[in-house]
Amino acid sequence: MKTIYGVGAVVFRLQTNQTIEILLIRKRKGFWSLPKGKIRSNEPSIKAIVREVYEETHVTAEVIDLIGSIDYLINTPQGQQRKIVDYYLLRAIKGRARPTGGKEQIVAAEWVSLADAIERIQRPRLRAIVRAAQSWFSC
DSSP: OOOOEEEEEEEEEEEEOOOEEEEEEEEESSEEOEEEEEEOTOOHHHHHHHHHHHHHHSSSEEEEEEEEEEEEEEEETTEEEEEEEEEEEEEEEEEEOOOGGGGTEEEEEEEEEEHHHHHHHHOOOHHHHHHHHHHTTTT
């Protein structure tokens, strides 16, 4: 079975009142998610996630830490494949969040509170990643 490797991000910013906001994207299929994408050949994971966040949201961010990984099976035209995605915590540096559309099929990019992010994300494995990031903020 072929394994596909990817990277994802919990991108945050700190508001002047010290509240934390998380960057979510919504794809054309209608669900809210975290930015993620494939790693290019010979591309380091950290460079890949910074690139993917910018390509999907127009936000420049820096990697803070590795949050965790998710491992699941997907169905493709080539059959079932294993997918492993490493999720990183990133701090937004600059850029106004806006969707890219196009082949990425991103139709919305929004900053939301941490609680709203957990509520909007439907996939349990992604909610778990955001909760893991939340524990990083509690340190």
